[in-house]
Every structure is written in C-alpha cells, then in structure tokens.
Amino acid sequence: MPITTTTAPVAPGQLGDALDPAVIQTYLGALDTWVRVRRSELAELDEAALAVGRGGELAGDMSLALALWKAISDRYQLVFATWDGGRVLRQERERISTLIWGRLDGAAELPGGLAVSLPEAGRLCDALTGQLRSRLALVPGADAASARVRDLRAQLERIRDQVALEPALTRDAAVDRLAGLMARLQDLAARAERGADVGGMVGPLEAEATTFERDLIVGNARRRDARDQIISARELRADLEARASALAKLAATCVATVDPAPRYAVPDLDALGPVPVTGEEIGPYLQRLDRVSQALELAQHAYADALAEHAQLVDLLDAYAAKATASGVADRPDVVHAQQAARDLLERRPCPLEIARQLVATYQTWIGKEIAS
Known part of the structure; x- marks a missing residue:
C-alpha cells in the first residue's frame, strides 16, 4: 500500500542569527506541512505494522519516531507563537533562531536523555521513518527502482555531511563505511541501467544506509551532549x-x-x-x-x-x-x-x-x- 511521505525542511541560519522574516515564513510553512504529513505517515505505518503482526518488533523505532515528532511539533508551536503573524523585531527573530537551533527539551522518551536540535530531530525522524518503511516494504513506488536509487543517492549525500562531523578517531572508519555503501549503490545503479532486476538488492542497502545515518546523527548528538x-x-x-x-x-x-x-x-x-x-x-x-x-x-x-x-x-x-x-x-x-x-x-x-x-x-x-x- 502506498504511503505519503515527506522530508524535514532545511532549517535557515544558525544559532543566534536574526533570521530574515521571509525565510522564517517559508520555513514555518514547510515545517507545518512536514508535521502534518509525518504524523499521518507514522499512523499509517503503525497500522501497517499491526496489520501484519509486527507491532511488537517495530515498537522501539515507532516509539522513538513518535517521540521525535512530538518534540518537533511542540517546538513548532513555540516558533509559530513567537512569529506572531510576522510581527517580529530583531529580538524575536533571534529568539526564533534559538528555538530552531537550540536543544529540544520535553522529549523524555528519547534514549539516554538525548539532546538534539530541531533540524537534527527532523533528520533523525526522517531516517527512522525511512527504516520503518523499508522494513515493512512500503516504500512509495517500490516498483520504480530508479526512484529508489535516486532516494539512496540523496541519503548518501546527507550521510557524507554527517561523516564530516565525526571526530578524527572514528572518521576513517565512517569514511570507509560510506565508501562501501557508495560502491554498492554505483553497482546497483549500473545493473538497473542494464535492465537487471535489482529489487532484492535495494532493500538491504536502504536498511543499512538508514541505520548508518541514524547512528551518525545519534552519535553526533551524544558527543555534543557529553561536552562541558x-x-x-x-x-x-x-x-x-x-x-x-x-x-x-x-x-x-x-x-x-x-x-x-x-x-x-x-x-x-x-x-x-x-x-x-x-x-x-x-x-x-x-x-x-x-x-x-x-x-x-x-x-x-x-x-x-x-x-x-x-x-x-x-x-x-x-x-x-x-x-x-x-x-x-x-x-x-x-x-x-x-x-x-x-x-x-x-x-x-x-x-x-x-x-x-x-x-x-x-x-x-x-x-x-x-x-x-
């Protein structure tokens, strides 16, 4: 069954910036859409998991994805209240950047007191939701191998950005793992272009890439939380x-x-x-x-x-x-x-x-x- 999906919008600026009002308005619109669509998507995935008797197996990832969604939804509500229909001076625009890039609180369900920003929570929720879709074989357009290959390329680019944030001691291993995923994707894409049936190869690569992306996001967040x-x-x-x-x-x-x-x-x-x-x-x-x-x-x-x-x-x-x-x-x-x-x-x-x-x-x-x- 096809499930409508979405990707968290790219957050503007950085912590402490006095964001441009037009940029804030655009981001709020995109975030509002993401919050509504993602909630519906998670509900459909939960129903699908229960329908095939895998509710218990996927309960951990589902609970974490819902906890992240709730934390993001609550933070969106505060950003929207501060936006106040566009009646924002410099002080309010700086507060909005703090709400976006500061750590999320009130998400007690996150493992180990994990502290993430709104953009990180969105990426992590995207990764978890993608993994749930893959495990349930409910990826939209599952028969369109080219679309799934395109999505994998985009995911590996996000992973490349996360690998750059790894500390020196672990960066080489992360780079090697990313290189392996990229080589597999290149081989898979070449097979698909030659007309081969790659359906059985896409799923495992999607699952491994999603797990790697999630581990990188969580690892980066925990390292930051372990600082002074x-x-x-x-x-x-x-x-x-x-x-x-x-x-x-x-x-x-x-x-x-x-x-x-x-x-x-x-x-x-x-x-x-x-x-x-x-x-x-x-x-x-x-x-x-x-x-x-x-x-x-x-x-x-x-x-x-x-x-x-x-x-x-x-x-x-x-x-x-x-x-x-x-x-x-x-x-x-x-x-x-x-x-x-x-x-x-x-x-x-x-x-x-x-x-x-x-x-x-x-x-x-x-x-x-x-x-x-």
Whole structure:
C-alpha cells in the first residue's frame, strides 16, 4: 500500500542569527506541512505494522519516531507563537533562531536523555521513518527502482555531511563505511541501467544506509551532549528564555481570547541566577532548569488546548450553519437567532467558553427541531 511521505525542511541560519522574516515564513510553512504529513505517515505505518503482526518488533523505532515528532511539533508551536503573524523585531527573530537551533527539551522518551536540535530531530525522524518503511516494504513506488536509487543517492549525500562531523578517531572508519555503501549503490545503479532486476538488492542497502545515518546523527548528538556541562547549561537557559518569551505571547493570546483561561505563571529565569562555573554547582542548576522546562511545557499545553477548544467551537458552528443551509432551514427565525447569538459570543473577547458551548449546542438543537418539523 502506498504511503505519503515527506522530508524535514532545511532549517535557515544558525544559532543566534536574526533570521530574515521571509525565510522564517517559508520555513514555518514547510515545517507545518512536514508535521502534518509525518504524523499521518507514522499512523499509517503503525497500522501497517499491526496489520501484519509486527507491532511488537517495530515498537522501539515507532516509539522513538513518535517521540521525535512530538518534540518537533511542540517546538513548532513555540516558533509559530513567537512569529506572531510576522510581527517580529530583531529580538524575536533571534529568539526564533534559538528555538530552531537550540536543544529540544520535553522529549523524555528519547534514549539516554538525548539532546538534539530541531533540524537534527527532523533528520533523525526522517531516517527512522525511512527504516520503518523499508522494513515493512512500503516504500512509495517500490516498483520504480530508479526512484529508489535516486532516494539512496540523496541519503548518501546527507550521510557524507554527517561523516564530516565525526571526530578524527572514528572518521576513517565512517569514511570507509560510506565508501562501501557508495560502491554498492554505483553497482546497483549500473545493473538497473542494464535492465537487471535489482529489487532484492535495494532493500538491504536502504536498511543499512538508514541505520548508518541514524547512528551518525545519534552519535553526533551524544558527543555534543557529553561536552562541558556548563556550555550545555548556557544553551538550555538561552532556549528556556526563548520558550518563556514565546509562552508569554501564547498566554496573552489565550487570556484575551477565552474565559476562563488557564492561569499559569511564566517562570522567571532571572530568579535562578547566572549559570555557575563549578562542577559542584552545575548539576543542581541543570536540574532546576529541567524543572523550569517541565513547567513551561505544562503551561504551553494548557494554553494551546484552551485556544484549540475555541477554534473547534467556531468550526463546529460553521459546520452546523452549512447543514442548516443544505437542509433549507437556515433562514428560519429561531435558527437565525440561535446562530447569531452563538457567533456573536464566539467573536467576543474574551469569549466565555462554557456559555459558547451551550449556545452552539442550542443552535444544533434548533436545526434538528426545524428539520424534523
């Protein structure tokens, strides 16, 4: 069965850059598409694994891919809140680059406390998803050998970039492994050009390349995470400051939009003091930063859920209005009055959610009554 797939977009700039607004907008659009398509793809892969009785066998990779997707989706939400429809000055644009290139937190399911940036998480999720597709033999266009060879070439180019990041002690071995994969791909492509059936050769090469790419990404992330804890603490604090600022905007939007709104205090990072420079102090300081990260995540989900409920009520009202029109009862006085009352309340700022729920339900009831009569 064909499965729609996508590749994580290339992230712009680097940590600390004041990104160009047009570049941010383009990246956000591509990342939004990736988040939506990848979630659907993982759901389809999970269903396929269960259908063939391989759910347990693939559970580890599936869980990690979903954890990476969740971490990326949460970070996209914060970047989007900071973007604020394009109303960004230099400070906000620098915060966005920090959110993109800083380490992801709140992904407790990642192995060994793995700390990766948003672009690394996207590449790792791509690699895991590709491996799942290969193991289930669900690669799109599986009969088109040339397309799979083209995808392998692109993957080996990504691997080449990762090999360049390897430390001197392990780089030679990585280069040799990459050279072996490239030689096999060249032989496979030549066979395909001569008309040979290479279907049985593509799958193993895809699996090995995906495993190698994943190992390189994970290894690079773990080496970075093993560096000086003081540097890690500084990166985490900068990331938390950007998240706290984004959360403040999200909270302000929520409080202005719905009533009652969640009431979570945005943690004050200044109260933690500066990042310590001694080994004895850095451990407890990192633990306090982790607690702040958890508090930010809890508050973010609460505010986002409240806004999502308001948006769902608006969508529900529009759906009922379409039903009323299709049923020929939209212009009846009671239906018109009920719709206007619900819409006026949903447009009020802040909107009293409990009453809005009741008015939308009342509108639905009037439609049903008029249709029945």
